Amino acid sequence: MQISRLIARLPYPSATLQRGAAIAAIIAQGGIGVTGSIVRVTGSGLACPTWPQCFEGSMFPVQHPEYAALNTWIEFGNRMLTGVVVLVAALCVVVAWRVWLDHPERKRLLALAWTMPAGVVAQAVIGGLTVLTGLLWWTVAIHFLASTVLVWLATVLLHAFGEGDTPPRWRVPPVGRGLLVALVVALAGTLVAGTTVTGAGPHGGDSDVPRLQAPIETLVQVHAAMLVTYLVVLAVFGLQLLRVGADRRLWRRYGVTWAVALAQGGLGSLQHALGVPEELVSLHVLGAMAVIVTTATLWCAARDRGPAVGHSPATEPALAITR
Template sequence: MQFSSLIGRLPYPTRAVQRTVAIAAVIAQAGIGVTGSVVRVTGSGLGCPTWPECVQGSMLPVDHPEYHALNQWIEFSNRMLTGVVIAVAALCLITAWRVAHEHPERKRLVKLAWTMPGGVVLQAVVGGITVLAKLEWWTVAIHFLASTPLIWLAVLLLREFASDGQPVRWRAGDTGRTFLVVLIASMWTVLIAGTVVTGAGPHGGDPKTHRLDAPVGTLATVHGALLVCYLIVLACYGLYLFRAGATPKLWRAYVTVWVIALAQGALGSVQYGLGVPEALVSLHVLGSALVLIATANLWCAARDQHRLTAPSDTEHELTPAG
């Protein structure tokens, strides 16, 4: 009760604040993956060779005969960004708690908000294991893949903040939902295949780290084929939406997925053709996050969630705290 009273004394977050906090969560969860790719392509993955310390006996980078100062600071800076992600996750949870204090029926909002700090803790543990395992390719893959559900959940949280918390209804029925489930499953197979290609590629995070002994060309072909499967499912879903009579909002979300997915496929082809240059690797990781965000947005657009209509932000702010 004391904690609930403390939360109730906080100012009620306006719609703009709720939206800003949720957008920050999406950016933070996607951004940490991109900065992680910068660590990998610069060979800075073991710039801080221990965890949670940077080097034995020090949380900060220090002169070390085996690790260049720039690599140390790149890895250390990426670790420090985790603090930003934690702060954003905490803001999401506090904001959701404050909304739920006023509206106890918003249990789904609080549950989604809890996934943000919970996921960050999980990622920190996985990141520590990755460092202690000397960047074994499969640990790096798990570290990246663990961030993908968090990006997805952040998009769902953004939509939940804008809703009234009532049960959702599928706009295109059970068949449309089945198409989306298959689309999501195919998207994650593309992401998994991408991490396998990375495991056999030239950028392991450290020149001495063990790489997957498999032909990169073959793995890249499989990765590309899985992307084609994803696009085929997306096209089939589009035909279904045409027959079902989708809303303009759902069509906009659908077209956005196509634009981003095709751009990501083209970028991947260029990247492979140019010999996997460092800058394009990070752009490709950003592209994968954007595909995930766009697909999650399509999932949300296919569900009818009632928007908040009353009371207004001003009325909330004038209501005495309980």
Template sequence: MLFRSLIARLPYPSSAVQRAIGIAAVVTQAGIGVTGSVVRVTGSGLGCPTWPECVQGSLVPVRHPEIAAVNQWIEFSNRLLTGVVIVVAALAVLAAWRILLDHPERKRLVKLAWLMPGGVVLQAVLGGLTVLAKLEWWTVAIHFLASTPLVWLAVLLLKAFREGDEPARPLVPTLGRRTLVLLTVLMWAVLIAGTTVTGAGPHGGDLNTHRLDAPIDQLARVHSGLLIAYLVVLAVFGLTLLRGGVPKGVWQRYAWVWAVALAQGVLGTVQYQLGVPEAMVSFHVLGSALVIVVTATLWTGTRDRGPVRSLTPATPPERELTPAG
């Protein structure tokens, strides 16, 4: 009750604040994966060889005879960025909880908000295990893949700030909804296959890290083949929309998925042909995050939960008649 009373004293988050927090959640959840790729391609994965300390006896980088200072600070900076993600996640929870006090029907919003800090804690643990396992390729893959649902959920959180709480009403035909489920499954299959290519590739985060002993050209073919399957299903989904009655917003989201997915495919092909240069790896990781964002945005755009009523605080009579749950 004490914590609830403290939350009630907070100013009610305006429409702009709600939107800003939602966007910040998407950006930070997606961005931490990109900065992690910078750590990997610069060989800084063991710049801080222990966890939660950077080096034995110190939470921050200190002079070490076997570790370059630049590698220490690149890895340590990535760890510090986790703090930014935590702050944004905490703000999302506080905003959602404050909204709930005036609008008790907003329980779904609060649940989505709580998944943000919960996911950050999970990622921190997985990051620590990855360091302790000396960057074994499969631990790096799990660490990256665990971040992908958080990007998806952050998009859902952003949407939840701007929609109501009625049961989801589909805006596309039944076949379209089923195709969209298949599209989402293929998206994650592409991401999983991509981690195997990375595991066999030249950028392991440290020169002494074990790599996946498999032919990278075959792994790349599987990865690209799944992307082609994703694009085929995306085209089929578009055909299901031709039956008419689909809102303009769905078509706009659909176009964005095509633009981002094709750009990601071109980037991946060029990256492979050029021998996987370091900078392009990070851009490819950014592209994978954007694919998740636009696919999740398409997902949320194909259903309607009614108008949002929580962009402004409830009036005093409403608070009296509707006690917070």
């Protein structure tokens, strides 16, 4: 295959480059979600009213009596960030492909890398649907939730670069594994419930966008209840770590997960008490991405896939970030 021959000519990626590509993917996938929230809270969601063009007949912003220039450039800038996400996704694939060419057993690593460009394509389609349907709340919710899945996958990719591909050996008992699954389910429920609060809230991306017709106080309570569920499961998981005498690395990641989740909960409470100010909305989205990263990191730290291979099977492991 021609592409494989071209990639094979590249130098074998260093440990730093492998980590850097995955970290860039986490930042890019999470960042596009945060900038999307800025578009929403500034009412810029339809400032580029067509897709994929900004205006009919123009890919770039033009003066228009119905749209403020600032709002148009905010929406256009968010679209342009997709280009950065594409480049980072391509870098992840090239790096993983180069590793796979020397180590064909690393199919899982390459498959995870390919989820990055696949996600970009999916997000482009969802983004177009969001614009063409006039920012219907459920399309905006799907757009955001797709970003959360990609942030999770990018975090798993980061760990995949630094671990082997043997079947996972869990560092917690079966009950602990079940609790981790429950933790992820609770996190997913919290995120979905959060999108319903956003759908009924004041920041729809445009003043004429129809909102979710549901009592927002009830939606907020459901969202809060899901976060409490997440924290309860996290606490019970901590008891399992005590039971098995978990190592320092796993405890450290567990502690970071608690700190980030509590900070996010406090920020959400403050946001609600202050009437959902625009600045806190974007910070809350950033906090959600941080909770996803820490939860995914805790998941990965709870199992061992063996050491990562180096430049050749005979060399010492080049990476061991999850051990």
